[in-house]
Amino acid sequence: MNSLKITVFALCLLLIASCKKPNENIKLVVDTNIIQYTAMVNVRDANTGLSVNTANIQITGTNADKIYELSGKKDIKLVNGMVTIGLHPDLEPTSDKPIAVNVEISAPGYVSQSKVVSFIVGRAQQVLNINLSKVGAPPAPVIPEPEPIYKEVSMSFTGVCPNRTDFQIRPSVYIYFKKTGTEAPFQYLGYLDKGNLTTKFLELNATYDFQIVFGGSAYTVTQKIEESSYDLTVQMPGACDGF
Numbered sequence: 001m002n003s004l005k006i007t008v009f010a011l012c013l014l015l016i017a018s019c020k021k022p023n024e025n026i027k028l029v030v031d032t033n034i035i036q037y038t039a040m041v042n043v044r045d046a047n048t049g050l051s052v053n054t055a056n057i058q059i060t061g062t063n064a065d066k067i068y069e070l071s072g073k074k075d076i077k078l079v080n081g082m083v084t085i086g087l088h089p090d091l092e093p094t095s096d097k098p099i100a101v102n103v104e105i106s107a108p109g110y111v112s113q114s115k116v117v118s119f120i121v122g123r124a125q126q127v128l129n130i131n132l133s134k135v136g137a138p139p140a141p142v143i144p145e146p147e148p149i150y151k152e153v154s155m156s157f158t159g160v161c162p163n164r165t166d167f168q169i170r171p172s173v174y175i176y177f178k179k180t181g182t183e184a185p186f187q188y189l190g191y192l193d194k195g196n197l198t199t200k201f202l203e204l205n206a207t208y209d210f211q212i213v214f215g216g217s218a219y220t221v222t223q224k225i226e227e228s229s230y231d232l233t234v235q236m237p238g239a240c241d242g243f
Contacts, residue, residue, distance in 0.1 A: 028164075028166055028167045028168065029168045029169075029170060030167070030168070030169050030170070030239075031169075031170050031172065031194055032070065032071070032169065032170070032171050032172045032173060032214065033172035033193075033194065034072070034089055035068060035070060035072070035086035035087065035088075035089060036086070036087070036089065036092070036124055037086055037087040037092065037093070037099075037119040037123075037124055038070060038084050038085065038086035038087075038124065038125055038126075038174075039084070039085055039086070039117045039119070039125075039126045039127070039128050040082065040083075040084050040125075040126070040127045040128065040174035040188075041057065041078070041082065041083050041084070041085060041103055041105075041117075041128050041130065042081060042082050042127060042128065042129050042130065042176075042188070043055045043057075043078060043081040043082070043105055043107075043130045043132060044081060044129065044130070044131050044132070044185065045131070045132060045134075046131035046132055046133040046134075046137075046140030047133070047134070047137065047140045048185070049184075049185040050185045051080045051081030051082065051185065051186070052081050052107050052110065052132050053078075053080060053081055054107045054108055055078050055081055055105055055106065055107040055110070055132065056077075056078065056105070056106050056107065057076060057077065057078050057083060057103065057104070057105055058103075058104040058106075059076060059085065059101050059102070059103060059104075060101070060102040060104060061100065061101040061102045062101075063087075063091070063099050063100070063101050064101055064102075066087055066088040066091045066099075067085050067086070067087065067088075067101055068085070068086055068087075068088060069083060069084065069085060069086075069215070069216065070084040070085070070086055070173060070214060070215075071214055071215035071216075071239070073215065073216065075216070077216060079213045079216060079217060079218045080186075080211070080213065080218050082174075082176070082213045082218075083213060084173060084174055084213065084214075085103075085117070087099060087119055092121075093119050093120055093121050094121060095121050098118045098119060098120045098121075099118070099119045100116050100117065100118045100119070101116070101117055102114055102115070102116055102117075103115050103116075103117050103128065103130070105130050105132065107132055109134055109135055110132040110133065110134055110135065111132065111133050111134075111135055113130055113132060115128060115130060125174070125191045127174065127188055148199065148200035148201050149200065150200050150201065150202055150203055150204065151200065151204070151228070152198055152199070152200055152228065153198070153199055153200075153202045153225060153227075153228055153229065153230070154196070154197070154198045154228065154229040154230075155196070155197050155198075155199070155229070155230050155231075155232060156195050156196050156197075156229075156230070156231045156232065157171060157175070157192055157195045157196075157197070157210070157212075157221070157232050157233075157234050158170065158195055158231070158232070158233055158234065159171050159195075159219070159233075159234045159235075159236035159239055160233055160234070160235060160236065161235075161236060161237050161239065161240035162235065162237055163237075163240070164240045167240050169195075169236055169239055170194040170195040171192055171194075171195055171212060171214060171234070171236075172191075172192055172193055172194055172195075173191075173192050173212045173213070173214055174188065174190075174191055174192075174212070174213075175189045175190060175191070175192050175197065175210055175211070175212050176188055176189055176210070176211045176212075177189040177201070177202075177208045177209065177210050177211070178208065178209055179206055179207065179208055179209075180207040180208060180209050180222055181207075186209075186211055187201075189201055189210070192212070202225045203225065204225055204226070205224070205225065205226060206224070206225055207222060207223070207224040207225070208222065208223060208224075208225065209221075209222050210222070210223065210232070212234065214236065214239060215238055215239055216238070217236075217238040217239075219234050219235065219236050220234075221233070221234045221235075
């Protein structure tokens with residue numbers, strides 16, 4: 001199944017659900033969760049924690065031809081060091097037979113790495129952090145992931161396109177964040193389920209950039225955290241291509 005078939009299939013289902021009355025304005029609402037088993041690949045510099053934007057990715061192994069980018073594209077490439085890959089919807093692991101592929105990462109001046117991604121029953125999402133060391137560099141320090149220490153904040157993200165007022169996207173994607181105006185690397189925040197997320201990583205009165213990667217493009221939205229819930233709009237012009 002190519003990207004066109006996957007996207008059109010999702011769109012057709014939502015069109016049926018959207019057409020309540022003949023005289024209503026039709027709103028195309030596209031969910032991006034057609035690919036059920038996914039893995040976020042995040043490539044970072046082992047010493048700085050910053051994304052390695054020059055990195056390349058290659059998927060190899062027996063099931064490599066069944067791996068797609070989250071939007072359904074067969075052309076898998078890293079954007080800001082990140083990409084979400086997933087299994088073809090017709091292929092699912094079983095309890096006694098996970099599905100594995102090799103993720104091979106290379107970048108100029110860095111030591112290449114190869115890691116195995118296993119898609120297992122009951123684990124629909126996973127994050128694969130690949131830290132690349134520069135050639136000849138000493139071992140990198142271990143940087144612990146941040147702990148959630150703040151009050152819960154509920155967030156809803158809706159994707160829109162500048163020239164399509166009839167088009168909305170409910171992204172089921174991995175989302176990253178960092179404080180606005182800092183040089184800190186983006187950190188993993190969580191997984192958006194049809195655009196929704198509840199988190200304890202956000203500090204009250206702090207302003208954050210939120211980033212998702214979908215269809216070979218990175219999209220960012222900024223928000224100051226002052227309330228317990230937010231409905232955010234993400235400009236995603238590339239997601240409307242072909243419609």
